[in-house]
Amino acid sequence: MHRLIPYLILLLSGTLVFPSVVRTHPVDLLIIGGGASGTTAGVQAARMGVKTLIVEETVWLGGMLTSAGVSAIDGNHQLPSGLWAEFRQKLYDHYGGPKAVETGWVSNTLFEPSVGDKVLKELAGREKNLTVWYSTAWQEVKKVDGGWLVTVQSGKKKREIRAKLLLDATELGDVLAAAGARYRIGMDSRLDTGEEFAPEKANDIVQDLTYVVTLKDYGKGADKTIPRPAGYDASVFACSCDVSDPAGPDKPNNNCTQMMQYGRLPNGKYMINWPKCGNDIYLNLIEKSPAERQAMIREAKLHTLRFLYYMQTELGFKHLGIAEGEYPTRDGLPMIPYHRESRRVKGLVTFTLNHAARPYEQPEALYRTGIAVGDYPIDHHHAKNPEAPAIDFIRIKVPAYNVPLGALIPEGVDNLIVAEKSISVTNIVNGATRLQPVVLGIGQAAGALAGICIRSRVSPRQVSIREVQSALLDARVYLMPFIDVKPEDPHFRAVQRIGATGILKGAGVPYKWANQTWFYPGHPVSEYELVTGLKAWYPRLAAVPASGKPLTLAFFGELLQTLKGEEALPGITGAWAGFGFRGSPEPDLPLSRGMAAVLTDHYLNPFAVPVDFTGRIISIP
Numbered sequence: 001m002h003r004l005i006p007y008l009i010l011l012l013s014g015t016l017v018f019p020s021v022v023r024t025h026p027v028d029l030l031i032i033g034g035g036a037s038g039t040t041a042g043v044q045a046a047r048m049g050v051k052t053l054i055v056e057e058t059v060w061l062g063g064m065l066t067s068a069g070v071s072a073i074d075g076n077h078q079l080p081s082g083l084w085a086e087f088r089q090k091l092y093d094h095y096g097g098p099k100a101v102e103t104g105w106v107s108n109t110l111f112e113p114s115v116g117d118k119v120l121k122e123l124a125g126r127e128k129n130l131t132v133w134y135s136t137a138w139q140e141v142k143k144v145d146g147g148w149l150v151t152v153q154s155g156k157k158k159r160e161i162r163a164k165l166l167l168d169a170t171e172l173g174d175v176l177a178a179a180g181a182r183y184r185i186g187m188d189s190r191l192d193t194g195e196e197f198a199p200e201k202a203n204d205i206v207q208d209l210t211y212v213v214t215l216k217d218y219g220k221g222a223d224k225t226i227p228r229p230a231g232y233d234a235s236v237f238a239c240s241c242d243v244s245d246p247a248g249p250d251k252p253n254n255n256c257t258q259m260m261q262y263g264r265l266p267n268g269k270y271m272i273n274w275p276k277c278g279n280d281i282y283l284n285l286i287e288k289s290p291a292e293r294q295a296m297i298r299e300a301k302l303h304t305l306r307f308l309y310y311m312q313t314e315l316g317f318k319h320l321g322i323a324e325g326e327y328p329t330r331d332g333l334p335m336i337p338y339h340r341e342s343r344r345v346k347g348l349v350t351f352t353l354n355h356a357a358r359p360y361e362q363p364e365a366l367y368r369t370g371i372a373v374g375d376y377p378i379d380h381h382h383a384k385n386p387e388a389p390a391i392d393f394i395r396i397k398v399p400a401y402n403v404p405l406g407a408l409i410p411e412g413v414d415n416l417i418v419a420e421k422s423i424s425v426t427n428i429v430n431g432a433t434r435l436q437p438v439v440l441g442i443g444q445a446a447g448a449l450a451g452i453c454i455r456s457r458v459s460p461r462q463v464s465i466r467e468v469q470s471a472l473l474d475a476r477v478y479l480m481p482f483i484d485v486k487p488e489d490p491h492f493r494a495v496q497r498i499g500a501t502g503i504l505k506g507a508g509v510p511y512k513w514a515n516q517t518w519f520y521p522g523h524p525v526s527e528y529e530l531v532t533g534l535k536a537w538y539p540r541l542a543a544v545p546a547s548g549k550p551l552t553l554a555f556f557g558e559l560l561q562t563l564k565g566e567e568a569l570p571g572i573t574g575a576w577a578g579f580g581f582r583g584s585p586e587p588d589l590p591l592s593r594g595m596a597a598v599l600t601d602h603y604l605n606p607f608a609v610p611v612d613f614t615g616r617i618i619s620i621p
Contacts, residue, residue, distance in 0.1 A: 023159065027053045027131075029450045030150055030163035032138050035063020036436055037419035037443025038169030039120050040083045044447030046127035048471065050454050052447075053161060054124075055136040055152050058335045059328055061120040062113075063171060063420070065436055069212030069327075069334035071116055072107035072263050072271055075376030076437035078514060079400065081487060082477035083123070084440045090119045095266055104264040104271070112265055113214060113334070114326055141166065141178050147415055148179075165450050165460075166416050169443065171336065172286050173343030173422030181410040181418070183343040185286055187389065187427045195353040195428055197396050199389040207340035207431070208280040208381040210273050211300040213308055213333055216323035217268040224321025225312045229305040237310040240277040246394070256315045269323050272308065273338065275381055279304040282385035286343060300337050339421070340381060340434055347424025348461060348613045349406035353378070356401040356429055360505055365615030368500050369465050370402030371448070371472060372441030373481035375515045378431040393431070399508025400481035400517040403433060405468060406613035408446055409460045415453075417460055419446040441477065448472050465611055469500065482506055482519035490580055491598050495519055497607035498597040503533035521594025524550045530596055531559070537606045538563055539620060551596060554587035560603055568603065 029045050031038045034056030045052045054061075064070045073088070080088060091111050095101050104110045124130055133154060140151040147164040168175035176183060186204035190196060218224055243258045244250035263271030272279060281303045283296045312318045322332040329335060349366060359367040378396045382388040407424040410416050418424075419442050421434045432438070448471040452463050469479050473496060476487040480499035485492055498504050499519065509516040531546035544562060557569035569587065576585040579598055583589060591599070601607065610618040 024149075025053070025159060025161045027051050027161060027163050028454045029053070029165045029167060030055070030148065030161050031167040031169050032150070032175045033063065033169035033171065033420065034058075034061045034132060034134075035067070035169055035171060035420060036065050036439045037446065038063070038167070039124060040440050040443035041167055041169060041419055041447035041450070042130050042132070043083060043123055043127055044444045044475065045450045046130035047475075048448065048451030048455070050129060050451050052130045053163070054130070054132045055138060055161075056132060056134055057137050059134045060117040060335065061124060061132070062116050063336070064338055064439070066113045066116040066120070067335040068338040069113050069214050069271060070273055070338050070436065071111050071113045071214075071265060072104060072273070073109040073437055074107060074435045075374055075514065076435075077108040078483050078516075079373055079375055079437075079478055079481060081373065082441060082472065082475050083444045084437045085476070085487070086123065087119060087440065090122065091115070094119065100266060103266055104262055105258075106262045110263065110265050110271070112267060112269060112326065138175065141175060143179070164415065165453060167419060167446055167450060168416065168422060169419045169446075170422070171339045171342060171420065173345065173418070173420070176345050176410060176416065176418050176422060177343060179413055179416050181413045181416060182346040183422070184346065184427075185343055193350075193352050193426045195426060197353065197391055197393075198426070198428055199391065203389070204284065205382070205385060205388050206284050206286065208275075208282045208384045209300060209340060210280050210338045211297070211304045211333065212338055213272045213279070213304050214265070214323045214326050215270040215272060215308070215320040216326075217270075218319050218321055220319055222319045222321070225318045226305060226309055226322070229302055229309055231302065232306045232309055234310055234314055237277050237307055237314075240274060240307070240310070241315070242276050246276075260311075260317065260320075269326070270320060272304070274307070275383060279307045280381050280384050297337055301331070301333060304333070341427075341430055342421045344427070344430065345410045345418045345422055345424050347407045347418070348409045348411055349404050349424065351404055351407045351423075351425045351429055351433070353396065353398070353426060353428045355404075356432070357398045359401065359508075360502065365502060365611075366404040366406075367402055367480070368502060368611050368615035369404040369406060369613060370479045370500060371405045371408075371445035371469065371477075372403040372438055373400060373478045374403070374432055374435060374438035374441075375400040375481060375483075376432050376435045376438070377510070377513060377515060378428060379435075380428075380431040391428075396428070397510035398432065398515060399510055400483065400515045401432070402479060402481055403438070403442060403445075404613070404615075405445065405449065405465055408442065408449060409613075414459045414461065417446050417449055419443050444475065444477060445472060448475070465613065466607060473497070480506060480519075481517045483516050485519050485521055485594070491521070491594055494598045494601040495521060495594060497601050501533075501537065501606045503537065503600060503606060504530070504593055504597055505533070519593065521592060521597070523593050524590055525593045525596050527551050527555055530556075530600070534559070534600075537609060537617065537620065538604075550590040552587065553585060553589045553591060556591060556596070556599060557587075563604065572599065572603075
């Protein structure tokens with residue numbers, strides 16, 4: 001008994017220290033990073049019944065949309081889809097409709113960052129299968145039997161998470177690197193990618209980053225001028241009022257008031273994310289240590305404060321000051337910088353400019369595996385780095401495009417999914433896939449991929465591509481970027497499925513700052529066009545003659561009879577009313593592209609034929 005007395009004294013005095021026990025938290029899916037893609041991945045996976053945990057370093061959701069202050073959506077205005085459409089509708093509801101968020105000329109959808117965080121938290125908070133740990137940083141990832149063991153830190157508290165699947169949604173692809181996945185940084189060589197606009201030699205140069213500042217109009221009589229920042233040089237910002245279109249033939253056009261309207265937000269606020277002699281800065285901090293990163297981030301902040309001081313003192317906007325209370329930060333600036341570029345994983349496939357510009361002409365039919373769409377042009381920021389090779393981005397023209405599923409899956413590392421800006425694309429293509437609505441879509445696709453993996457108990461590389469795409473169609477997501485067949489159209493799914501086979505193809509149009517791909521559902525289709533598209537899937541049609549005449553209902557019935565060995569026309573005419581088509585089902589009725597797509601989808605269902613990650617047909621009926 002006397003041996004226990006010292007321990008009892010220590011216990012009563014409060015000085016006895018027991019070894020800390022780290023509790024392991026089991027989940028199906030662990031998402032590291034609650035940014036744009038991490039949030040949508042979490043919501044989508046949770047909706048599919050997956051027990052999901054997001055760990056996020058800040059106290060907000062949304063990443064570049066909110067925590068970095070880039071609260072002006074670039075692109076996909078005519079392609080509202082899935083969780084991007086839900087997010088936008090909630091902004092409409094909050095502010096009072098579409099016109100209420102068309103406040104600046106850079107975008108059709110602008111909002112206050114704090115409101116964006118609130119909306120995303122509302123979306124995430126509705127999902128019973130989704131948990132978010134804020135103010136939590138990952139420390140270590142280990143591959144273990146059955147998945148991953150990840151150590152995280154929340155303040156002074158350390159935790160372990162055991163996950164079947166791990167999803168890297170970090171801003172710079174830090175997790176994929178720690179997990180052992182191979183990756184690229186910087187510009188690719190045209191000799192490797194086949195992209196004529198890429199430089200001859202690869203390098204590690206990334207796009208300029210920006211530390212955004214959100215300003216508020218405090219009234220004409222106010223003076224919110226900040227103290228003169230260290231290193232201030234007014235000449236650095238001398239051309240900042242040039243508002244000419246960098247993608248067009250315009251000559252320099254100085255209009256300081258219009259420049260400020262670029263990122264005007266609701267409620268008298270302004271997003272300052274200005275490329276021309278503004279607050280872009282070249283800092284490649286991807287492979288730097290945490291301390292080195294922090295020093296570079298401080299320099300980016302200082303550069304932005306210099307630009308703000310210039311606007312207040314040289315341009316006369318002293319009544320515009322840092323928006324107080326917009327962010328939960330001491331300096332009133334966003335929590336993180338806007339990274340336009342990160343590590344890019346080496347995936348099962350690499351999405352190149354050639355795939356985006358001419359999807360139907362490539363050896364790989366990656367468009368058949370599409371899971372997210374984008375319509376923004378190739379947009380790179382390199383003005384602040386004189387070392388960057390000159391690339392004529394103005395001449396690079398692409399239509400609206402889709403992102404292949406294999407770009408989210410690393411080669412060589414199982415049970416790891418990659419999202420955000422770290423997917424397997426070339427440096428040039430990253431200039432389009434980095435935009436906010438595309439990243440939101442990539443995240444939702446990553447969540448659907450995780451959902452199918454958990455449901456089927458397979459690794460991402462073993463997943464059925466068509467199952468993932470079907471889950472996304474259930475969520476009203478575009479697989480193909482057909483601008484003229486919206487998710488609310490009763491034939492949306494059928495057109496998307498046939499488009500993803502390539503039996504009937506879209507027509508791409510590079511157009512200003514919102515590229516397009518059209519399906520033209522009301523246009524006529526010829527016998528030859530449909531039969532040519534079907535032959536890849538049904539070799540039995542190889543001997544079927546097809547002319548350039550308009551496709552009729554009778555000819556379509558003959559095709560079905562050839563493939564199924566039974567007369568199909570009576571069945572089609574009997575089911576006609578259920579398809580919602582106009583007109584009477586006469587044998588000589590010319591079919592439109594939309595009608596041909598719906599009938600082909602219904603009676604042949606070629607979408608059910610599996611394809612691999614390159615889009616190759618695995619088994620031909």
